[in-house]
Amino acid sequence: MPTLVSHPDEVKVISRRFGQGAADIEKYLELDGYKAVQRAIAEGPEWIINTMKASGLRGRGGAGFPTGMKWSFVPKVSEKPKYVLVNGDESEPGTCKDHVLFLHDPHSIIEGTMIAGLAIGSRLGFIYLRGEYRYLLKIVEKAVADAYAKGFLGKNIFGSGIDFDIITQTGAGAYEVGEESALMESLEGKRGVPRIKPPFPAVVGLYGGPTVINNAETIANAPHILLMGGEAYAKLGTERNGGTRLFGISGHVERPGVYELPMGYSLRKAIYEVAGGIKDGKKLKAVVPGGSSCPVLTADEIDVGLDFDQMGKAGTMLGSGGIVVLDETVSIVEFALRVISFYQHESCGWCIPCREGTDWIKKTLTRVHAGGGSKKDIDNVQYLAENMMGRTFCPLGDAAAMPTLGFVKKFRKEFEEYIDGKRVDTPLITIDQLVGAH
Amino acid sequence: MSTVANTIFSPELAARFDHLVTIYPLSRSALVPMLLYAQDEIGYVSDAAVAEIAQRLDLVELEVRNVLSYYSMLRTKPAGKYNVQVCTNISCMLRGGYKILDHCKETLGIGHKQTTPDGVFSLEEVECIGACCWAPAMQINYDFHEDLTPEKVDVLFQMYRDGQGKDVK
Structure with missing residues (x-):
């Protein structure tokens, strides 16, 4: 059973009956x-x-x-x-x-x-x-x-x-x-x-x-x-962003959980106060602010209000309200690979840019992650993602492309480190592992 | 009431299907639930189940198979009595989802989409199951298990082996 959490900054509208047996x-x-x-x-x-x-x-x-x-x-x-x-x-x-x-x-x-x-x-x-x-x-x-x-x-x-x-x-x-x-x-x-x-x-x-x-x-x-x-x-909320919403804060925080906060609430406060800060006293590296399809924010970019317009101005999205917090130990290359693997798995195959793009990016990132990529791979990933955007029936293609672009643009150095052989991790992705990737 | 002779489902499930096909504006809307409920009872969507569901909905079998192949929870081969589904998507990954998956592989001695020789457990690495704030998480059949550690997994497996696991259907 999911644990219920609470914080004084919450404004309980939609969650006001939680924990009171209102399913009856x-x-x-x-x-x-x-x-x-x-x-x-x-x-x-x-x-x-x-x-x-x-x-x-x-x-x-x-x-x-x-x-x-x-x-x-x-x-x-x-x-x-x-x-x-x-x-x-x-x-x-x-x-x-x-x-x-x-x-x-x-x-x-x-x-x-x-x-x-x-x-x-x-x-x-x-x-x-x-x-x-x-x-x-x-x-x-x-x-x-x-x-x-x-x-x-x-x-x-x-x-x-x-x-x-x-x-x-x-x-x-x-x-x-x-x-x-x-x-x-x-x-x-x-x-x-x-x-x-x-x-x-x-x-x-x-x-x-x-x-x-x-x-x-x-x-x-x-x-x-x-x-x-x-x-x-x-x-209760901000201009053009009425009310409150449920935010699910997960990943490397001390008190993960679903919290109801007013629209426009500070992302920094949501992480450091509501969810109790970064787990085990580590440093924040990045935040995926609204589900896996939202472009990543770096640790320096979290002074932003959680509403649709402010998040848009910050170059990302409020999305589904799923705030995923990454501490300093996370490899962005590995994280990006896990995200694209998900979209590759879930692409329904109807639209070619999405079907081929997700697969190609996954293969390329698998190679980079295994230490066998070249500098051109990073540009190629970016090129592929840019060309998926807006070219599919539904937003799944965009949902795969947007976070990929965010990772590559904001953490390019880390991708280069893998390519230069300065970092090699044990390949993580086990679903459909590429044969002979190096 | 359906005129389809029931040959493979329990009387309860057959009655449920008889009802399901009547409630929608178009009976075909019952297809995805019927496939899933058939699997819950038989363990997988067998050829016989496909044939009977097609007949009940007045569809050709090919149409049923076309839909069946789309949904990741539906399978056409038997799995273990308890299907262990470990989430390794981002929120679970950050809190040790892969460690849990590896532990399951080691403990059960099987890999992704494999079944133990005694047929009790099968294992699957799955995408996000919507338990992100209680990660790492997994489902055994439909039952959620959250905030996992390898030790908790051991206890759970023993419970299921002892026939004390919940089996939500």
Whole structure:
């Protein structure tokens, strides 16, 4: 069972029910559960969307798209049924926040799904969890069943005359399915390969119908926002970055864990105060600030606020909120190789720049890491990564290229040390080890 | 109700499948869960399971195999009773994930995607399992084990050998 952590700087909105047994519907009801959805029914779709817009909530999956605006893009009238899709395929390395959310507050996700449904005029929502999260799927399934038993889901919810159903779904192991259109393919019983956009899901999504797809944390924010008011939520964060978010701080820190911090909170403080500083008194070397796809920050670059815009200005991304901390002992070459190996493994093979690029970079870095590279290899890795950017259907190609560029540009010296034979590590990567690499 | 004769699944699973194919706007949406649940029961997705699932969803077998080959958790060959999945992705790697993997290899005497001769354990190096803040972590079947040390792994393996391990399905 994941350990719950706490720190005085936390602002608990979405995590306020953690550790209180709120997976139980009675406890959830005691803690203001299912009040927001009733308010939403009373006030109507326009009010919901305006409140969400005012909250400044931006997508917590990583892209940071304003949620209220996303909901407003769904056409009011549609011949095909509309759907709400909750993305709980949490797979970005360094990210485990939805894990905690599903475990401690599954009803907030159900209630949020209902609210999104009311906002766009949908009658059916799906909650999709990655296949590895079976024990969490059980928890969500029980929560959904309990909500049906209470009459909160199904026909005529809360006497509104509106029907709303929720189906839970399991994946079966695929990072790529976390991408919204690939997730829809998977939910339609197909290989999780991405669709070309446009059309966007808000117009043509699941089963060809208009679809709102949101990350589980994004959806779970909706009930809190409706109860506290959009402006009040927005004020917790920074300009254009409303509210709080769950940050999973992992790697070389003293107190790893999932913490809820206001948007814009200092990255330095998150590492040194909230997570207790670098493990065993070592020095900080680098930070991957928002899941493995985000360009690395060096130890000198951490005086930055954790919101989408400030992180963008710093040349990286807020991403999924998974902050991975590297101490001075870490070999960046080895780390970069592990990251690209992941993306090479997970590339679905649909787009050639991603399929070939990840493989080629992995092979090159394997050679460099084993002490057999040449200076040209570093330029070649950079050239490959630059040419993957923006040339694929989905962002997996970018997700592989961006961190690679960061490592090569900011730690070029370390790559050169390997090539000059000043550093040789035992090759680490054991999956598909290259034969005769030297 | 399905008209497909059940030959290989337990009555409970067959009943679950009968229900699953009815709940979605399109029955094919049940495919990925059905493959996974079939594997949970049989240990892998056998040819017979592919044939029956295809029939239940009115798909050709090739379509089912096409989907089956995409998802990393699905396998077409038996694994051990307990599939040990050690994460070595970045957060786990930083906190000793590879040490845990090596320890598992040594203790069980098997490598990646291999099974012990007695069929009790199989081993897999896996990508991020979403337990980054409690690293290093692994899953044995669906059960998560966190903050691992080699000593903890030894205790766990003994528990599973003694039939005391949890087996979440």
